[in-house]
Amino acid sequence: MTGEDSHDPLALRLGGLAVAPPRDLTGALYGDWTRVDGPVGELLVAFTEVGVSYIRTAASVGDDDDTFRDRFHALFQRPLRRASDVPAGLRRALRGQDAAGVAVDLRVLTPFERDVLTATREIPTGQTRPYAWVAHAIGRPKAVRAVGTALGNNPVPLLIPCHRVTRSDGSLGQYVFGAELKERLLRAEETNVDELLDFARSRVAYIGSDGVYCYPTCTRARTAADPRGLRTLAAVRAAGLRPCELCTPAG
DNA sequence: CGACAAATTAAGG
DNA sequence: CCTTAATTTGTCG
Numbered sequence: 248m249t250g251e252d253s254h255d256p257l258a259l260r261l262g263g264l265a266v267a268p269p270r271d272l273t274g275a276l277y278g279d280w281t282r283v284d285g286p287v288g289e290l291l292v293a294f295t296e297v298g299v300s301y302i303r304t305a306a307s308v309g310d311d312d313d314t315f316r317d318r319f320h321a322l323f324q325r326p327l328r329r330a331s332d333v334p335a336g337l338r339r340a341l342r343g344q345d346a347a348g349v350a351v352d353l354r355v356l357t358p359f360e361r362d363v364l365t366a367t368r369e370i371p372t373g374q375t376r377p378y379a380w381v382a383h384a385i386g387r388p389k390a391v392r393a394v395g396t397a398l399g400n401n402p403v404p405l406l407i408p409c410h411r412v413t414r415s416d417g418s419l420g421q422y423v424f425g426a427e428l429k430e431r432l433l434r435a436e437e438t439n440v441d442e443l444l445d446f447a448r449s450r451v452a453y454i455g456s457d458g459v460y461c462y463p464t465c466t467r468a469r470t471a472a473d474p475r476g477l478r479t480l481a482a483v484r485a486a487g488l489r490p491c492e493l494c495t496p497a498g
Numbered sequence: 499c500g501a502c503a504a505a506t507t508a509a510g511g
Numbered sequence: 512c513c514t515t516a517a518t519t520t521g522t523c524g
Contacts, residue, residue: 357520357521359519359520359521360520360521377506377507378505378506378507379506379507382506382519387519387520389517389518389519390518390519390520391506391507391518391519392504392505392506392507392517392518392519392520393504393506393518393519393520393521394505394506394519394520395504395505395506396503396504396505396506396519396520396521397505397520397521398505399504399505400505400521401505409505412505414505414506414507415506415507415508416507419505420505420506421504421505422505423505426505429505
């Protein structure tokens with residue numbers, strides 16, 4: 248109908264990418280979708296020949312299949328057909344295991360958004376990082392607010408764990424599906440949410456269980472091994488701990 | 499191209 | 512503790 252019009256935004260974005268050709272024509276025209284149980288209720292999941300491309304909670308689409316399809320279509324410009332199977336490894340990934348093994352289709356995103364999500368994907372299950380950490384990880388330490396915007400756009404929440412990105416002061420921050428769900432997700436994967444919230448209250452810098460992590464606002468720090476002891480950054484160094492790159496930017 | 503919104507942050511009252 | 516300016520990116524007119 249419209250032919251190969253070069254003004255199609257999807258076509259433009261595809262233009263610069265070397266993507267393996269689809270196995271068949273229908274695969275290129277349709278996306279597949281299915282329902283699957285997640286850690287916090289039912290999810291609707293869409294995927295293409297490239298990978299998982301769109302995930303919403305049933306609650307967020309009013310438990311309505313058509314709403315889900317409409318949103319998908321607005322983003323990907325193709326209709327959805329019901330799939331018989333869930334993509335391999337997805338159930339495990341949603342439980343926080345081997346999520347990296349599941350392919351995702353992020354082609355409709357901008358390079359910046361892809362960078363943000365790729366970095367976010369590295370955050371291990373049970374841990375969190377601040378928005379400022381993600382910004383630093385992608386080489387744009389000042390793009391902190393933009394990181395939040397990009398995460399809010401995450402088409403595949405849970406699979407790419409944007410719920411593990413919190414504010415630098417330890418408070419949990421916002422979430423696509425609401426702050427409440429963010430907290431429930433974190434608790435479900437055994438993150439020490441109380442410790443984070445306590446940190447937010449105390450306004451004292453924190454070094455996480457990996458031993459090297461703290462927050463940019465800090466002038467003092469404490470460690471997981473010695474959670475009550477406050478130290479200056481100099482004392483942290485003297486104790487043989489590496490101050491985080493947020494406190495002391497690399498270079 | 500200009501204006502505005504956004505899942506932040508840090509500084510100042 | 513609360514308010515505000517700074518900053519970066521994406522989107523829309």
